[in-house]
Amino acid sequence: MARRWRLAFFLAILSGSIFAFSGPVDAQPMSRAQARERANMLAALGAELFSDPQLSNSGKSACASCHDPAHAFAPANALSVQLGGRDLAYPGLRAVPSLKYLQAVPQFTEHYFESEDEADESVDNGPTGGLTWDGRADSARAQARIPLLSPFEMGNASPDEVVRHALDGGYGPKLAAIYGKSLLANRNATFEAVLKALEVYQQSWQTFYPYSSKYDAWLAGKVELTPEEEHGRKLFEDPEKGNCASCHFSVRANDGTPPQFTDYGMIALAVPRNPAIPANADPAFYDLGLCGPLRTNFLGRPDYCGLFRTPTLRNVATRRAFFHNGVFHTLKDAVAFYATRDTDPGRWYPRRADGSVEIYDDLPARYRDNINMDPPFGGKQGDAPRLDDGEIDAIVTFLNTLTDGWKAR
Structure with a gap:
């Protein structure tokens, strides 16, 4: 059952979120095989971006610096809050959570109805869902935006600065290979493409939700x-x-x-x-x-x-x-x-x-x-x-x- 659920989830990615990107992308319909290939390319690109400190303002802090793959995508150290920012001296406000098993988190709602009996949805469980400790991001793409632009995390002043770091790091050809060369003429769309790659990487079940305990x-x-x-x-x-x-x-x-x-x-x-x-x-x-x-x-x-x-x-x-x-x-x-x-x-x-x-x-x-x-x-x-x-x-x-x-x- 778990294997069938993973397959259904992956196919939902192919038919839904991969096509949800808004930017100067060739909008021609894709076959399932083409969509799968694009998803694999995005996941591979996302894995590179996730581990690359060049995306930070300091050039020393990657997503993986706080979300260490060897520690269930949580910090490797015991610090209550991590240090980041332009000189890696700015402390955060909260403990860094793990990025594993977030694939099923529902979007935030103030009134969540669910019960053990699916026919009975009369119980209001109140505020529920969303990513981060306060639920303010409704997708991995929206969540990835937060540390990239946070003054006490990766310290970039704007999306344009993130794009500049990505292009200086040599990611332009890989983004163009996925979305077309016209993408790079639009800085906002390029930033969204970076976020999308990070999102698709986090939808890799073998890495982020293997159910292997x-x-x-x-x-x-x-x-x-x-x-x-x-x-x-x-x-x-x-x-x-x-x-x-x-x-x-x-x-x-x-x-x-x-x-x-x-x-x-x-x-x-x-x-x-x-x-x-x-x-x-x-x-x-x-x-x-x-x-x-x-x-x-x-x-x-x-x-x-x-x-x-x-x-x-x-x-x-x-x-x-x-x-x-x-x-x-x-x-x-x-x-x-x-x-x-x-x-x-x-x-x-x-x-x-x-x-x-x-x-x-x-x-x-x-x-x-x-x-x-x-x-x-x-x-x-x-x-x-x-x-x-x-x-x-x-x-x-x-x-x-x-x-x-x-x-x-």
Whole structure:
């Protein structure tokens, strides 16, 4: 089923997004074979562009610098935020997410209707979808534009500057071979062609969504989980224990496609403020996710403040910084935070001068009604957490089965 789904998705690319490019391209109809050839050419070009630091203003930072293919297209280091810009000295505001398993993320909507019963679409799940932590990009092409032009990422001042770097890097003939020589006379269209190549590269299923973890093999009946992994899986799915699967779906969809381990929703977790982010040195600065500062069309929506998109947990065990602000650096701490945020807040949040705990310190009080209190959250300080240390360890063991590239011994 997964193989047929991949094929259907690839054919959708050929018949849809490849033709959606707007620019001075010869608009003659293509056969499926021609479309497939163009897709392969674009993917190959996108792979080159992705790894080429010449596209940055500094000449030292490529897409792959922060999205390392050897680390599930996430950073290779444990920094909470990465450094970029014209001299690689400008820190970002958020942890860099992985680019794997984004192919099924729906476009952002404020009202997402879905339920386990496909005939019942009465449940409004609220803001859902979109790429980046705040869902402000609706395609890989739109997402690629952000780092290319960000002052604290690749540092280009304009699309024209990106095009200049690409042409200076020798990519003009390859773009012309795909779209025709007339493309290069239009700088905006050439910039869009660069973005399209990066997008098509990220639609390569063998690289970006291979479904090659031990968990996928278990779903296919090819391997058994160890007792500890199975224990962790049950805790992960138990609504009274980990309750992780309520947001990180772990079962096949109704059409048989593999689980993405996310519901793509927006949620406020109230993770601790991270002093390692230089912007947080300003006590008036808050990263409020969906309601700003990087996303600007919901600045006046207090009910959206503090909400960030739920990422996939595939390959999560390869990460070295967790949550939108990279405040934790071990997977065990990330899981333990869910279990003890409210029952042992002093473990996570700073203390005031009088010794009291400054709980939820990275979200202004006026937005705290947005904080998720579903299990394993909730309870009062001093209560027993829903997960003990052994159960947290078991969930971490299970999460390790979600890493791609598993091979039977």
